[in-house]
Amino acid sequence: MASSIQNLLKERKYPFIFSATVLLLCVLFFLFTTNPLPFPLPNPVNLRVSQQSPLSPPPHPLPRKPSPPLDNARSDLHWTTCLTGADHIPCLDNTKAIKALQSRRHMEHRERHCPSPHPPRCLVPLPKGYKMLVRWPRSRDMIWFDNVPHPKLVEYKKDQNWVWRSGDYLVFPGGGTQFKEGVMNYIEFIEKTLPAIEWGRHTRVILDVGCGVASFGGYLMQKGVLTMSFAPKDEHEAQIQFALERGIPAILSVIGTQRLTFPDNVYDMIHCARCRVHWEADGGMPLLELNRILRPGGYFVWSATPVYRDNKKDQDIWNAMVALTESICWKTVIKSEDSNQIGVVMYQKPLSNTCYKERNADYPPLCNQRATHNISWYV
Numbered sequence: 001m002a003s004s005i006q007n008l009l010k011e012r013k014y015p016f017i018f019s020a021t022v023l024l025l026c027v028l029f030f031l032f033t034t035n036p037l038p039f040p041l042p043n044p045v046n047l048r049v050s051q052q053s054p055l056s057p058p059p060h061p062l063p064r065k066p067s068p069p070l071d072n073a074r075s076d077l078h079w080t081t082c083l084t085g086a087d088h089i090p091c092l093d094n095t096k097a098i099k100a101l102q103s104r105r106h107m108e109h110r111e112r113h114c115p116s117p118h119p120p121r122c123l124v125p126l127p128k129g130y131k132m133l134v135r136w137p138r139s140r141d142m143i144w145f146d147n148v149p150h151p152k153l154v155e156y157k158k159d160q161n162w163v164w165r166s167g168d169y170l171v172f173p174g175g176g177t178q179f180k181e182g183v184m185n186y187i188e189f190i191e192k193t194l195p196a197i198e199w200g201r202h203t204r205v206i207l208d209v210g211c212g213v214a215s216f217g218g219y220l221m222q223k224g225v226l227t228m229s230f231a232p233k234d235e236h237e238a239q240i241q242f243a244l245e246r247g248i249p250a251i252l253s254v255i256g257t258q259r260l261t262f263p264d265n266v267y268d269m270i271h272c273a274r275c276r277v278h279w280e281a282d283g284g285m286p287l288l289e290l291n292r293i294l295r296p297g298g299y300f301v302w303s304a305t306p307v308y309r310d311n312k313k314d315q316d317i318w319n320a321m322v323a324l325t326e327s328i329c330w331k332t333v334i335k336s337e338d339s340n341q342i343g344v345v346m347y348q349k350p351l352s353n354t355c356y357k358e359r360n361a362d363y364p365p366l367c368n369q370r371a372t373h374n375i376s377w378y379v
Helices: 002-010 012-033 044-050 093-101 151-160 183-193 216-221 239-246 282-292 310-329
Strands: 142-145 164-166 169-171 205-207 226-233 250-252 267-273 296-304 331-337 343-348
Touching: 142 239, 169 331, 183 216, 183 343, 205 216, 216 226, 216 239, 226 239, 239 250, 267 282, 282 296, 282 310
Parallel strands: 205 226, 205 267, 226 250, 267 296
Antiparallel strands: 142 169, 164 169, 296 343, 331 343
């Protein structure tokens, strides 16, 4: 370094040294005026925060001027606690609206009836003794009893192996009305009966209608399948609460007079095991709603008594289903029984509208293709 400076002096390159010095000063001046230091100096607040233990409370924040309300409508909202208990659902438990219904034949009393003109403004309290959720994947098999305290349902379903109580927990052994050998055996039976289903590859998003405690959807997760479990709030309590507490996607709803809250052609499969829906009712309107949300080429798996029982009532329903599915061009892919003589029928929706256009009778008629297909709410 010293020899380089001596060489510069000998060669009398003073202008170069002067220019370099001026340039260096300019760069330093620019840096310190735009950002005085390239690193923050420690200050008492930062030092105090860094010395806190993880359990210490954070330092008291500096006082801030409160933000003005966005609008008058927001500033006067007042929330209260719902007085009807932890199971109350304001729009479903609207007693006044339900009593005013002219009919309940189409399950209108299980649909949403939000108070009008003002929506509900009460918060539903947690059950007494509510605990932090059991985390997934353990929650698939057990949850805290105090979080969903429904002893009547446990007693009612104990013989069907849906759910039973063990101390402070509710345990879900994976049984059910149609799952005599366990839900996993039932899931594998479906794929073995129709290999094209290919859980997790060809079939990835499904709707489970009348899901009960949602064990079917819970066990399908390990197959790479996302299931929306779906059931009404009925006399068996809100079984969807069990599903949500377990960490399984679920929604309270019913196939009645309104469209389901899903757009068209979204599900690879729709499943119904003893879901007690009269698909053939009202000219087949419930099944036509499934046809709307099932993707072209998708499957409807129906496991119910009309598939495998011979009494007149079940056979009448089966004959009506045969006529209905043929009228909407659904193909019966397979009809089979498992080792417990539980019958399953699998239908497939056509890939195109060609079959509909070739029908002798235009009934049920095709929907207006110019209609907005993704409308879901209150239609």
